[in-house]
Amino acid sequence: xxxxxxxxxxxxxxxxxxxxxxxxxxxxxxxxxxxxxxxxxxxxxxxxxxxxxxxxxxxxxxxxxxxxxxxxxxxxxxxxxxxxxxxxxxxxxxxxxxxxxxxxxxxxxxxxxxxxxxxxxxxxxxxxxxxxxxxxxxxxxxxxxxxxxxxxxxxxxxxxxxxxxxxxxxxxxxxxxxxx
Numbered sequence: 001x002x003x004x005x006x007x008x009x010x011x012x013x014x015x016x017x018x019x020x021x022x023x024x025x026x027x028x029x030x031x032x033x034x035x036x037x038x039x040x041x042x043x044x045x046x047x048x049x050x051x052x053x054x055x056x057x058x059x060x061x062x063x064x065x066x067x068x069x070x071x072x073x074x075x076x077x078x079x080x081x082x083x084x085x086x087x088x089x090x091x092x093x094x095x096x097x098x099x100x101x102x103x104x105x106x107x108x109x110x111x112x113x114x115x116x117x118x119x120x121x122x123x124x125x126x127x128x129x130x131x132x133x134x135x136x137x138x139x140x141x142x143x144x145x146x147x148x149x150x151x152x153x154x155x156x157x158x159x160x161x162x163x164x165x166x167x168x169x170x171x172x173x174x175x176x177x178x179x180x
Contacts, residue, residue: 044059044062059117060117060120060123060177061112061115061117061118061123062112062113062117064112064123064127064173065108065109065110065111065112065113066109066113067169068105068106068108068109068112068169069105069106069109069110069113071102071105071169072102072103072105072106072109073102073106075098075099075102076099076102076103076105076106077099078095078099079095079096079097079098079099079100079102080095080096080099082095083095083096083098083099084096088150089150089151089154090150090151090153090154091154092151092154093150093151093152093153093154093155093158094154094155094157094158095154095158097154097155097158097159098158098161098162101158101159101162102162105162105166120177123177124174124177124178127170127171127173127174127177128170128174130166130170131167131170131171131174134163134164134166134167134170135163135167136163137159137160137162137163137166138159138160138163138164138167140156140159140163141155141156141157141158141159141160141161141162141163142156142160143156144156144159145157145160
């Protein structure tokens with residue numbers, strides 16, 4: 001039985017889930033001492049505050065994860081539907097690759113939503129590292145898009161597009177964390 005990238009992806013998510021299960025730290029615990037009396041859970045900002053406008057102080061990682069999830073879930077669904085119904089190999093490859101990347105982004109966002117709120121400097125550094133990786137995604141996508149096969153071209157442009165969007169997303173959020 002051949003185990004491809006799906007097996008690796010599932011193994012990564014299982015590892016992240018196991019690591020999270022062994023970490024009792026949560027966003028609520030992180031800010032209970034700072035925002036309220038000891039032992040009481042703080043009130044998490046409403047979804048509209050997390051999704052729109054400036055990220056609430058103390059919940060910036062949560063807001064970034066919520067925004068990534070709000071973007072990636074619909075695109076994963078649209079990409080799947082369009083990709084599976086398309087007859088054109090370029091379109092099919094583009095949309096299905098786009099869908100898979102958006103699904104991976106959804107998984108990353110869920111880990112961010114369920115995990116502890118990182119320190120501001122750690123979050124900023126992680127976003128800058130991701131921005132560097134995004135440049136590699138763009139370069140790899142363009143290289144794949146320049147191949148003669150229409151399926152490779154579709155997948156390559158989807159990767160380049162995802163990388164470009166993620167580069168903007170990561171840089172925007174990292175720069176927003178630079179301000180006091």
